[in-house]
Amino acid sequence: MPKRYLLALDQGTTSSRAIVFNADGEAVASAQKEFPQYFPESGWVEHDPNEIWSSQNAVAAEALGQAGLRGRDLAGVGITNQRETTIVWDRQTGKPVHRAIVWQDRRTADFCDKLKKSGKAKAILEKTGLVLDPYFSGTKVRWILDNVDGAREQAERGELCFGTVDSWLIWNLTGGEVHATDPSNASRTLLFNIHTGEWDDELLKWLGVPREMLPEVRPSSGDFGQCADFGGAAIAGVAGDQHAALFGQTCFKKGTAKNTYGTGCFLLQQTGEKPVTSKNNLLTTVAWQTKGRRRKYALEGSVFVGGAVIQWLRDGLRMIHTASESEPLAASVKDTGGVMLVPAFTGLGAPHWDPAARGTIVGLTRGTTAAHICRAALESIAFQSAELLEAMNADSGIPLKELRVDGGASNNDLLMQFQADLLGAPVIRPKNTETTALGAAYLAGLATGAFENEQAIEAQWQIDRTFEPQIKRDEAESKMALWRDAVKRAKGWPG
Numbered sequence: 001m002p003k004r005y006l007l008a009l010d011q012g013t014t015s016s017r018a019i020v021f022n023a024d025g026e027a028v029a030s031a032q033k034e035f036p037q038y039f040p041e042s043g044w045v046e047h048d049p050n051e052i053w054s055s056q057n058a059v060a061a062e063a064l065g066q067a068g069l070r071g072r073d074l075a076g077v078g079i080t081n082q083r084e085t086t087i088v089w090d091r092q093t094g095k096p097v098h099r100a101i102v103w104q105d106r107r108t109a110d111f112c113d114k115l116k117k118s119g120k121a122k123a124i125l126e127k128t129g130l131v132l133d134p135y136f137s138g139t140k141v142r143w144i145l146d147n148v149d150g151a152r153e154q155a156e157r158g159e160l161c162f163g164t165v166d167s168w169l170i171w172n173l174t175g176g177e178v179h180a181t182d183p184s185n186a187s188r189t190l191l192f193n194i195h196t197g198e199w200d201d202e203l204l205k206w207l208g209v210p211r212e213m214l215p216e217v218r219p220s221s222g223d224f225g226q227c228a229d230f231g232g233a234a235i236a237g238v239a240g241d242q243h244a245a246l247f248g249q250t251c252f253k254k255g256t257a258k259n260t261y262g263t264g265c266f267l268l269q270q271t272g273e274k275p276v277t278s279k280n281n282l283l284t285t286v287a288w289q290t291k292g293r294r295r296k297y298a299l300e301g302s303v304f305v306g307g308a309v310i311q312w313l314r315d316g317l318r319m320i321h322t323a324s325e326s327e328p329l330a331a332s333v334k335d336t337g338g339v340m341l342v343p344a345f346t347g348l349g350a351p352h353w354d355p356a357a358r359g360t361i362v363g364l365t366r367g368t369t370a371a372h373i374c375r376a377a378l379e380s381i382a383f384q385s386a387e388l389l390e391a392m393n394a395d396s397g398i399p400l401k402e403l404r405v406d407g408g409a410s411n412n413d414l415l416m417q418f419q420a421d422l423l424g425a426p427v428i429r430p431k432n433t434e435t436t437a438l439g440a441a442y443l444a445g446l447a448t449g450a451f452e453n454e455q456a457i458e459a460q461w462q463i464d465r466t467f468e469p470q471i472k473r474d475e476a477e478s479k480m481a482l483w484r485d486a487v488k489r490a491k492g493w494p495g
Contacts (some may be wrong), residue, residue, distance in 0.1 A: 006445050007074050008437035011081040016056040019437045020065040025300050025460040031059040033435045038101040043106040046099035049087045053172045071231025075450040078237030078440030080244035081165040088162050094176055097148050101140040108139035127193045129284025138190030138207040158212040166238050167215045175228035184221040184243035187286040194275050207209035221286040221443040237443025243267045243287050248439030248463045252454045255398035259410035261386055264301035269387045271396050280391035281351045301350040301388035305343040307409045309377045319354050319370050327412050330375035338363040340486035342378040360490035362440045382419040383483040393465035402426045420467040422476050427467040
């Protein structure tokens with residue numbers, strides 16, 4: 001009998017999840033477990049790598065148990081993970097030399113500034129597609145080597161391994177047999193040349209990272225070894241979370257795009273087999289690589305505050321009791337009454353990159369109500385995403401035909417309709433919005449033969465609802481012009 005099940009391990013920033021999918025792409029069992037966050041100093045964020053591993057291992061066993069399956073029943077295992085989080089461990093003992101430094105951590109900001117002053121930022125951007133920022137892994141590795149006694153000497157002797165979370169899970173799942181990553185995760189390290197598809201000696205020198213500690217880069221859909229437990233199941237799919245979601249949304253054609261509406265928003269457009277260098281402050285990244293095929297690339301933009309603005313209405317202003325109340329409250333008025341809310345609580349990301357920007361509400365009158373402010377908050381998510389898509393279209397030269405959406409806020413019909421109105425293009429919500437885990441499962445199934453090709457995967461993608469634009473383009477542009485004016489007023493706030 002053919003093996004009909006795939007196990008997806010979805011290792012996130014605050015929790016580890018595992019989902020069992022059948023051959024039709026349907027979730028048949030799932031489990032989730034949160035793990036602790038550590039904040040040893042202001043701006044520092046850490047995880048315990050052993051807690052990441054134990055939580056992920058536990059939910060994998062739980063999900064298999066729920067489904068009544070054993071590892072030998074699996075056609076493959078896929079891994080998707082929080083990106084940029086950095087782990088260094090001993091090659092012999094498997095013990096971490098330091099806690100994981102999380103992608104949110106800002107401790108290497110001074111070193112990034114030093115590299116910028118030395119004139120390295122442009123060359124780093126050209127090689128990696130990334131801006132020089134503490135967000136990425138490379139400077140985190142350097143910090144560990146410089147701040148853990150003896151670590152640099154050990155690394156130079158080949159005694160230490162560096163990896164993002166995917167590599168750490170692969171190492172533990174295979175009992176230390178495989179030290180590997182995929183191009184999507186490698187492309188987020190500041191150490192990987194996205195043009196050659198290899199670790200770059202010049203980048204390694206600038207960041208002070210020994211080549212001896214790096215994982216082997218293997219295709220995202222390919223061979224990552226066998227699980228020591230779980231019946232020797234094949235680990236056959238690996239991708240960073242946003243790349244996996246792009247694959248799970250079956251964005252296989254050049255120009256297709258997806259937006260994940262979570263705490264923030266992550267917008268990716270697949271740009272084909274050649275990287276597109278952004279002129280509008282977006283990131284260029286490897287989307288994925290399937291076995292025997294060339295790498296696919298993507299442009300990426302992030303909205304810092306997406307669904308978090310609704311959390312702020314709930315927890316900060318106490319305007320609503322639950323996030324789900326935001327839609328009916330916003331829908332109780334026909335528009336915002338001229339109110340614009342710019343949720344620049346932590347500055348503005350792409351395409352503005354203004355860390356001094358601050359949250360701003362403009363257009364208030366005596367007639368303004370909580371419903372108007374709530375509607376303005378929801379609309380701000382769509383405005384920010386529309387700005388990113390404008391930048392992507394300018395960079396790639398590919399007009400947007402449709403936007404595929406997922407994430408918690410994609411279930412808000414009012415928001416999705418407004419997004420379609422601003423874009424002048426259909427916004428499509430699939431029936432299965434577990435696209436991140438599903439993408440990892442699909443990558444694994446493609447490598448093991450559970451799926452014959454991408455067309456077989458595409459045939460499973462089903463639409464829940466399509467939101468068609470309902471306003472004229474000049475009206476949409478007027479709304480965008482008002483938004484841009486509000487953004488100007490939010491920028492460069494003193495203090």
